[in-house]
Amino acid sequence: MSEAIVLEDVHKVYKTPAGEVHALRGISLKIPRAAIAALMGPSGSGKTTLLNIISTLDRPTSGRVEVLGEDVTSLDEKRLEKFRLLKIGYLFQSYNLVPYLTAWQNVALPMLAAGMPRELARVKAKLLLELVGLGDAVDRYPWQLSGGMQQRAAIARALANSPELLILDEPTSNVDLDNAAVILGIIKLLSEVWKTTIVMATHDPDVAAMANTVYTIRGGQIIGGVAPRREVKVDVERAKEIYDKISAIDSSWR
Amino acid sequence: MRALPYVQSAEPVLMLTGVVGNKTVTVLGVPLSDISYFDIDLSQGRLPQTGGEAVVESTVQAQTGSTLTIYVYQSSISPPTELDVRVVGVMSNLLKGFIGPMSLNLVVVPLDWLQQQLGVGDFYNMVFITLNDKSLIQPLAQELKARFPHAEVYTQQSALSTINRVFNMLNIFFLVIEVIAFVAGGLTTFTVMSITVRERLGEVALLKATGISGRDVALAFLLEVGLVGLLGGVAGGFAGYWGAIGIKYVLIRAGYNFDVPIPFIPSLFAMGIGVSLAVALLGALAPIYRVVSLRPLEILR
Known part of the structure; x- marks a missing residue:
């Protein structure tokens, strides 16, 4: 299996009025394609910084970062924007949906930015919302959705351009147990059916347990990687059906 | 004689x-x-x-x-x-x-x-x-x-020059009012847009983090401002026209002889809308540019 992410001796230093803060100290790791990797650790350990560097939202102070075969440390801001738009889906802890757009419009936004025809974008957005269990809520505004539903809609939006890499920052931190279970199911499906590489930061051991590898970070360093210990049961057949439809849409315009 | x-x-x-x-x-x-x-x-x-x-x-x-x-x-x-x-x-x-x-x-x-x-x-x-x-x-x-x-x-010429002086003073008066209106309009738009984009920083960060370019985000904001400017111009034009008619009516009712014709001039109306649009866009440019040129993480931090 080829590598989706390769980090070599990555350091990140923030300059603050109080002095330099060493957020990452020589991180090196390799995450294979279609794998699920979880980053665990206490607050301030460097999880989000590492996610931001992998997702190209931030640049390392030193070291090499290769994402999906591309050395992203050498890309300029414009090419990074395009790379993020087409290759990476990102789920924030908050700020996830544009409040004055409906669920399907939120999901369609990155597709339209990528140049997909509006009608195709609408169909694909509705399929993605169906995938995350929001088939009945496509025309609702964010304020008409519960916190868990909003998070699921945000996952659908992160999948808008069929990214090869999905970054999830605390995907279940603001949702109830039922929604958390749905989100875990979606993550599993994406990995198994869509072969999407997933990297997530989490405090929740149950979420981390479904990953192929769990990296524990402390003080900006990886102190260990452990094997998974939990299986999540999902409806693979239904997901495959939606995946086939979406693949047909993608191949019809790209 | x-x-x-x-x-x-x-x-x-x-x-x-x-x-x-x-x-x-x-x-x-x-x-x-x-x-x-x-x-x-x-x-x-x-x-x-x-x-x-x-x-x-x-x-x-x-x-x-x-x-x-x-x-x-x-x-x-x-x-x-x-x-x-x-x-x-x-x-x-x-x-x-x-x-x-x-x-x-x-x-x-x-x-x-x-x-x-x-x-x-x-x-x-x-x-x-x-x-x-x-x-x-x-x-x-x-x-x-x-x-x-x-x-x-009084000669005809001196009478005409007196009228010209009055017209020139009126023109200067209206010009000053226009300049004040433009400056006030521009500053208001600048302030409102500064507040608006600051309130919507999360949205900007989200869009930019998703990969939507700063240019597209700026265009979306400018489109929004343009629409507001356009509607404001149309509303202002009608308010000005009907307001003038109202003032004329009030003055006449108050016993003043103010029988000034108030024609509806489409070209002036269009010019007013154009100016409103331009002032709105110019006032919004700086705050929008300032925000969209930030990297997503600078906003989220």
């Missing part, structure tokens, strides 16, 4: 102030031979043909055939003289209400009849002079000033 070879005409006129009801009027005694001068402005009835008849400006609001009682003042210390005149014609407003409350409210009567009613003999206080050769206007005006130092001498 009439004997001078270059004088075409020199007509005596008696101009006095009077009161009709609660309205101040200008009583103008004009020789019957020259009263046809007002024919061009006659909108109703006819011109006076004999003593006791009057043609009045429409702003006096008297009907043809009615009788007006005018209290005419010859000086500020003597009591007014009561005159009854029969209105035989109505003229359109000579100044078209342009200077509003300062309308003359003219009541034109035959000169000899007015002199007789007031008991002033052949007294007159103004002379209208027409010359054959316009190059002689200035020398004659200077000569008249020298001979009659207490008289006011």
Whole structure:
């Protein structure tokens, strides 16, 4: 299996009025394609910084970062924007949906930015919302959705351009147990059916347990990687059906 | 004066102030031979043909055939003289209400009849002079000033330059108002957009983190501002038009003569919308550019 992410001796230093803060100290790791990797650790350990560097939202102070075969440390801001738009889906802890757009419009936004025809974008957005269990809520505004539903809609939006890499920052931190279970199911499906590489930061051991590898970070360093210990049961057949439809849409315009 | 070879005409006129009801009027005694001068402005009835008849400006609001009682003042210390005149014609407003409350409210009567009613003999206080050769206007005006130092001498040119001065002052006044409106509009847009984009930083960060380019985000904001500017321009245009009509109505109801025509001029309306749009976009450019040029993480941190 080829590598989706390769980090070599990555350091990140923030300059603050109080002095330099060493957020990452020589991180090196390799995450294979279609794998699920979880980053665990206490607050301030460097999880989000590492996610931001992998997702190209931030640049390392030193070291090499290769994402999906591309050395992203050498890309300029414009090419990074395009790379993020087409290759990476990102789920924030908050700020996830544009409040004055409906669920399907939120999901369609990155597709339209990528140049997909509006009608195709609408169909694909509705399929993605169906995938995350929001088939009945496509025309609702964010304020008409519960916190868990909003998070699921945000996952659908992160999948808008069929990214090869999905970054999830605390995907279940603001949702109830039922929604958390749905989100875990979606993550599993994406990995198994869509072969999407997933990297997530989490405090929740149950979420981390479904990953192929769990990296524990402390003080900006990886102190260990452990094997998974939990299986999540999902409806693979239904997901495959939606995946086939979406693949047909993608191949019809790209 | 009439004997001078270059004088075409020199007509005596008696101009006095009077009161009709609660309205101040200008009583103008004009020789019957020259009263046809007002024919061009006659909108109703006819011109006076004999003593006791009057043609009045429409702003006096008297009907043809009615009788007006005018209290005419010859000086500020003597009591007014009561005159009854029969209105035989109505003229359109000579100044078209342009200077509003300062309308003359003219009541034109035959000169000899007015002199007789007031008991002033052949007294007159103004002379209208027409010359054959316009190059002689200035020398004659200077000569008249020298001979009659207490008289006011006005030439057509000086009257026109006075009007021009008034128009220029009005233009400067409107220009200042426009500049103030533009600056205030621009600053308001700048402030509102600064607040708006700051309130929506999360949204900007989200869009940029998703990979949507700063240019596209800026275009979305500018489109929003443009729509607001466009709607504001349309609303402002209609508010200005109907507001002017409202003010005119209120002033007229309050007794001021403000019969100013307020036409709807599509080209001016379009220009107003264009200016509103431009001011909105210019005022919004800086705050939008400042925010969209930030990296997503700089916003989220």
